[in-house]
Structures are given as C-alpha cells and as structure tokens.
Amino acid sequence: MVNMPKPKKSPTSAPVMAATIEPKVSPKNSTTISPSRAPTISNTRAHKGELPETQKSLRELTELYPDFPFKVMLKIDVQRRGVIYTKAALEAVDPNIHMTTVSSDYYDKEDLSPVSLIMDDGTSIFTEGFLADTGLAPYTVDFDGHNRYLCDGDQILAKVWYWEKPDYYFKKTSRGTPMWKLVSARPQRLTIHPYQFCDFWKKAGCGCKFCVMAANFTSSRKEATVALDEILETVYEAVLEPGRNQSIFLTGGTIISGARPLDDELELYLTILKGISNLFGGRKFPSQLISTAFSLDQVKRLYYETGLTTYTADIEVLNQRLFDWICPGKSQLIGYEEWKNRLEAAVSVFGRGNVNTGLVAGVELAQPKGFKSEYDALEATLSEARKLCQRGVWVVGCVWRILTGSVFFRQKPPSLEYYVRLAKGLDSLRREYDFLPDQDNYRRCGNHPDTDLARI
Amino acid sequence: MTAIDLRQYPFVTAALNDPLTVKVLGLVTPTGEPHLAVKSSLKMSDSGGLKYDEIIETSRTNSLMLRALWFFEKVAVSLITTDGLGWLLKGRPERVVISGQEFRRHYEIARSNNPQHGLGAVWFIEIETVTETTLEKRRQEEEESHPLLIHLDRLLVNRPDGQVVKK
Numbered sequence A: 001m002v003n004m005p006k007p008k009k010s011p012t013s014a015p016v017m018a019a020t021i022e023p024k025v026s027p028k029n030s031t032t033i034s035p036s037r038a039p040t041i042s043n044t045r046a047h048k049g050e051l052p053e054t055q056k057s058l059r060e061l062t063e064l065y066p067d068f069p070f071k072v073m074l075k076i077d078v079q080r081r082g083v084i085y086t087k088a089a090l091e092a093v094d095p096n097i098h099m100t101t102v103s104s105d106y107y108d109k110e111d112l113s114p115v116s117l118i119m120d121d122g123t124s125i126f127t128e129g130f131l132a133d134t135g136l137a138p139y140t141v142d143f144d145g146h147n148r149y150l151c152d153g154d155q156i157l158a159k160v161w162y163w164e165k166p167d168y169y170f171k172k173t174s175r176g177t178p179m180w181k182l183v184s185a186r187p188q189r190l191t192i193h194p195y196q197f198c199d200f201w202k203k204a205g206c207g208c209k210f211c212v213m214a215a216n217f218t219s220s221r222k223e224a225t226v227a228l229d230e231i232l233e234t235v236y237e238a239v240l241e242p243g244r245n246q247s248i249f250l251t252g253g254t255i256i257s258g259a260r261p262l263d264d265e266l267e268l269y270l271t272i273l274k275g276i277s278n279l280f281g282g283r284k285f286p287s288q289l290i291s292t293a294f295s296l297d298q299v300k301r302l303y304y305e306t307g308l309t310t311y312t313a314d315i316e317v318l319n320q321r322l323f324d325w326i327c328p329g330k331s332q333l334i335g336y337e338e339w340k341n342r343l344e345a346a347v348s349v350f351g352r353g354n355v356n357t358g359l360v361a362g363v364e365l366a367q368p369k370g371f372k373s374e375y376d377a378l379e380a381t382l383s384e385a386r387k388l389c390q391r392g393v394w395v396v397g398c399v400w401r402i403l404t405g406s407v408f409f410r411q412k413p414p415s416l417e418y419y420v421r422l423a424k425g426l427d428s429l430r431r432e433y434d435f436l437p438d439q440d441n442y443r444r445c446g447n448h449p450d451t452d453l454a455r456i
Numbered sequence B: 001m002t003a004i005d006l007r008q009y010p011f012v013t014a015a016l017n018d019p020l021t022v023k024v025l026g027l028v029t030p031t032g033e034p035h036l037a038v039k040s041s042l043k044m045s046d047s048g049g050l051k052y053d054e055i056i057e058t059s060r061t062n063s064l065m066l067r068a069l070w071f072f073e074k075v076a077v078s079l080i081t082t083d084g085l086g087w088l089l090k091g092r093p094e095r096v097v098i099s100g101q102e103f104r105r106h107y108e109i110a111r112s113n114n115p116q117h118g119l120g121a122v123w124f125i126e127i128e129t130v131t132e133t134t135l136e137k138r139r140q141e142e143e144e145s146h147p148l149l150i151h152l153d154r155l156l157v158n159r160p161d162g163q164v165v166k167k
C-alpha cells in the first residue's frame, strides 16, 4: 500500500507528495456523480490490498445498513484506508485558497498537499498524518479539470473539496511567528496546542500505544510550549474573520508536574484560557478543552476562573485491562476507574452534556491483548459507554488511524462494519440519554462519525 | 434525471429575483409528514439551480434537507408572485456549504440584513422539473382537457320561459 509520505520541510518547494499516481479519472471515462441516484460503488476490481474476504465492502454495507448515510460510511473508510492524491489533484491545490499547512501538537505539516477534505454534505474527512501499511488499498483523490473526486480504483464515489484556509493563516505575530504555527484551523474551529509534547513519553513504555507524539515530536524539533502573547494575538486575529469559527479548542500532551500531579498542565491551560476569556469580556465562550483527567478541584478552577464551556478527558478505550495495556501512563498516573470518576465529577461542574470522553475506536481490537472478536469488542464498548452516559458523560469515537511511528504500527484495523455499528451505537446512546452533540458536533470537531449521525 | 438550468426560464428567474415573491420549500419527514418552510433567501445559483441561506442550524428544515441529500430524496419549491404567477420546482439538495469563502459571503449578507442573525448553512438545490402553477393557466388547461368537469349552473343560459338567465 502507498501511504502519504512524511512531508518535506521546505516551505518553498513546489507541490510535494511523493505518493502521486497518474489520474485514472478523466472527464471522458469517469463515472459521473449524479445526485439523482446513489453512487455506484464497485469492489470488483482486485487490487493489491483488497479487503480480507471476511470483511464486507462499502457497497455491501450500504445495502446492509440502508439507514446509515453513505457519506459518513465513506468518511470512515477513507480514514481506515488512507488517501493518496493524483498529480492532477495536487496541481489543483491553490495555497492561497486551500489549507496546506497545519500545526498539530507534534509536528508542522508544510508541504503543499491539502490538509483535509470536505464533502457536499459538509462532512469533513481527515486525511492528514502518515498511515502505516495495513494492507488496505488507499482511496484516491483526483481532479478532472472542474471538480475533485474521491475514487476507489476507477470508481468515483463522491465530490470533495479541499479545506479552505482562514484569513489569519499566513499573517505573522508582532514577533514574526507565522500565525498558523501557533493556532491551527478546522473549517469552523480554532485549535491550540499549548504543550506540544507529552510527559508519558519521558518514561519508557508509558506513552499510549496508538500515539505518535514521541516519534514525530523528536523529528520535528518543535518547541514544547508556545508563547501566550503570541497565541492571544493569533486568536484575536482569527476570530475577526466573519463566519469562520464556532469554537476554540485546546489540547496537548500530559504535564505530570506541579504541587499536585497535573497542576502545571492546569496552570498552562488556565493562563491561556483566561487570556482568551478576556478577549470575550470575561464571558463564557464556545470552547472545549481535552486534557488529562483533572481532579474535581482542578476542574472547578477551569470552570470558575475562565470562559471555558465544555470539558473532555479522553479515556481512549473502554475496558480496564486494555486501558492498562494501551495507555500505561494514564493508567499509572490516574487509573481507569478514577478516570471515569473524574469525568463524572466534571459533570457536576460543567453541567450535563458539557462533558464527554473520546475513544480511539478500534484499539480495543489490537492484538495480542485486545478482543478477539468484533462482536465482543462492540458489546463491551457500548455497554461501558452506556454506564458512562448514566453518569452524565457522553462518549464519542474517532476512527483509529494506524500511524507510522506508533507502537501499534503493525496492527490491522477493524472492519468498516465495526465502525458503522459503533457509530450507530454511540449515536443511539447519545439520543437515549438526551445529550446534545453541540460540544463535539460535525462542524466543530468533525472527527466523530457518531456525531455526524446526530445531524438528522 | 438531468439538472435543469433555470436561466432558461425567464419568468422563474424574474420570480426568484423579486423580493415580494413568496418562496416556500417543501420536504417530507421520514414518517411521511409534510414540512413547509418559507425561505425568502431562495435565489438562483450561478449554475442555474437554487440556493438559500439556512439561518437556524438545528431547524427541522436543515435536518430534513440533509436527510434528503444523504438518502437521495426530492424536495420541492413553490414560488408565487404578487401578480398571481406560480411555479413548482422539484429537485434534490446538491450541496451544503458550511465554511469557506462562499459561506462567508452569505454570512456577511445575512448579518447585514439582520445583525441578530448568524448563518447555519448555505444550501444548493439542483432542479429536475419545472411546472407552472399559475391559477389562470391551470384553469384554462383544465377547461380544454376536461370539458365535462364543470358545474351546470355555469352553463345555464335560458329560463323555461325563454328569458335569458342573469348571471
């Protein structure tokens, strides 16, 4: 399988994407997208990296789950299998319009390939990052001179657009730092990574096994922390753009140190959130923090001293034994049961519906210690998610993208059907327990198939 | 079905351009209930389809439009002009724009029209059929094609004594 290569560091180079292929789609021979019928999907082409026989194809699943939106299913599958851009698709990138650079918590993407995609229904597909070779053939993005298409082999499946760049992106702070390096953007959200490393990686064997923080941070030579004054300048500039942002999001790696564990992490977020709150006259503003699970006292400070409105502490996997194995740092510092207790305590501060937890959905099937059957994994995950809902904490899932540089880089992804059923299950729980999806909806985060389903 | 370019329909174009035209979007819920919404912002798109601004992100209309897009269902738009002309347009949601420069242009117009407003989405609809529903035209059509469908009092000409019936 050809994966997106690690981007080159030269910002001045011409469009760079080593894994380009010649276009298979031309206006003459393409399957046209007709909104008057369901997309034609074929999995008959035997190409290298075809699905294992036990896994149902996208086409089969659209028939099996007719009430599951095709676009959301496609998004999931693209994230499982990855995507490559044809030469034509890369030449259709206009860096003055499209987002090509992005600063994540551990590296800066600086090549001229698109950061990610959006479909005609407003669903985002995250394509950034370096997928490991899982044996599944990637999708292709191609350009026919008018439109960009997502293709599987020679079949066109959907029109796609590249994410557009916000106004502030190429501006510089008063100290000359490009603003995109301080605050990154999604179509409707600003993202800040105040601490761009994670202390769990400082101790051998403590980082989460799906995480690529250590591998990429070391090679990227980023500063571990970013300057507050520059963040505030950038946030101010970014928020000026009409209609662009609906939420400000902060996250970063764990900082264990402090008078009490995690106090230094808390102080970092407090400082930034207080600064941003001032921009909004000290009022609450649409915002989300994903942090390590803070204690009740720490969470109270976040709520009462800043304008933060929603809180997330990602438990990653809903099983004690697997949490201990996959997230050893979190397990040793806080522990599985205490993590859940802290989430529940946060509900008493932020209010019901304003606290959730995220899963790297699928890691529960990592071997050798994970569930052996998808059925068991699904049952266990949804039953544990139900218990969290009963405690006032709702649950969102991301598709586990098996990344180069993670401990799990040799693992195999779960089937597409597993994700379809999990997304349906989490969406059903959210509806049953009457949680609004607003904190993590399709246009703020856009990385959760279950909250994509919440749109109708 | 291929999309119709509404620029070929000057009366429809005029109706869409007239701010006094009543523009109603019709959808059907999953349980078959009708759902109608007046959408004054309905306009012709650059490609000859329709577009409108959805102010309320969580509205039933927005959700039903997405359902129609996801599951390839049809939507309808009824236009009624101040001089009694009417048009029924049927088609399908083609795209919803929630971010980027196109969204921003609509957002700024929506905000300048009403500073209390934000914008949830810009919807694009591809039109597949256009039917004129102007009452006078429909009446003439029925008269020609169904001459037997008329109340007899309208046909009465003479009284039994031979005098002309006054109408």
Ligand code: SF4
Pocket (backbone or CB within 6 Å): A197, A198, A199, A200, A201, A206, A207, A208, A211, A212, A213, A252, A253, A254, A327, A329
């Ligand atoms: S907490 Fe785990 S997933 Fe998060 S940055 Fe640290 S190692 Fe990575």
